[in-house]
Amino acid sequence: MTDAPPRRFSIVLLAAIADNGVIGRDNGLPFRQRSDLQRFKSLTMGKPVLMGRKTYLSIGKPLPGRTNIVVSRDAGFAPAGVVIARSLDAALAAARDDADKRGAGEIVVIGGTDIFAQTMPLADRMEITHVHASPAGDTYFPPIDATQWRAATRSDHPPGPQDEAAFSYVTYERV
Ligand SMILES: NC(=O)c1ccc[n+]([C@@H]2O[C@H](COP(=O)([O-])OP(=O)(O)OC[C@H]3O[C@@H](n4cnc5c(N)ncnc54)[C@H](OP(=O)(O)O)[C@@H]3O)[C@@H](O)[C@H]2O)c1
Numbered sequence: 001m002t003d004a005p006p007r008r009f010s011i012v013l014l015a016a017i018a019d020n021g022v023i024g025r026d027n028g029l030p031f032r033q034r035s036d037l038q039r040f041k042s043l044t045m046g047k048p049v050l051m052g053r054k055t056y057l058s059i060g061k062p063l064p065g066r067t068n069i070v071v072s073r074d075a076g077f078a079p080a081g082v083v084i085a086r087s088l089d090a091a092l093a094a095a096r097d098d099a100d101k102r103g104a105g106e107i108v109v110i111g112g113t114d115i116f117a118q119t120m121p122l123a124d125r126m127e128i129t130h131v132h133a134s135p136a137g138d139t140y141f142p143p144i145d146a147t148q149w150r151a152a153t154r155s156d157h158p159p160g161p162q163d164e165a166a167f168s169y170v171t172y173e174r175v
Helices: 034-044 053-059 088-102 113-122
Strands: 010-018 022-024 048-052 067-071 083-085 106-109 125-131 149-157 167-174
Touching: 010 034, 010 113, 034 125, 034 167, 048 053, 048 088, 048 113, 053 067, 067 088, 083 088, 088 106, 088 113, 106 113
Parallel strands: 010 106, 010 125, 048 067, 048 106, 067 083
Antiparallel strands: 010 022, 125 167, 149 167
16 A cells, blocks of 8 residues: 655745835834735634744734744743744644644745745745835835746735725736
């Protein structure tokens, strides 16, 4: 009897990026986009979510209904209710185990810049909300290389009632 082939999981980057590339300010979001928070929830619920320590602190608590995997090299950082990983490899291994247990087909990387930069070379897909504003900020999404990524689908939206700006949902796939 042969072993079953290793299970394949997609690694998906999920981010909201302003037109000037900004994704964060003062360890928080640089724009108020209520509709994007709803989209974030629907794209992550029931899946392992992988994030850096600073993003976890900006959220302030574990996201319910998801396995929160937080990377930090700080041995003293051990909040309750999350899986702590001391390296990206350890985080991906924990996320794969969790996706397997949950029957989830993907691992969702939710930031911030540091983690996006390290995982973009491994990613299969990126679900990006382009927010059509240019806020001040101190953290940026890594450049999306057009020789590596193509916009597979795009939809444009006016601001919702609690959004600061118009936005576009773009799914990027490997070229
Ligand atoms: N607009 C969006 O979609 C979006 C999404 C997420 C976050 N954000 C924003 O992005 C900002 C935070 O991003 P950031 O880049 O400053 O921080 P981050 O990526 O959230 O966290 C960085 C931290 O992760 C840990 N880390 C990184 N690589 C590691 C590795 N290979 N092994 C172990 N630990 C590792 C380190 O923690 P230690 O220092 O503890 O070792 C590092 O300081 C905030 O403003 C947040 O609001 C925006």
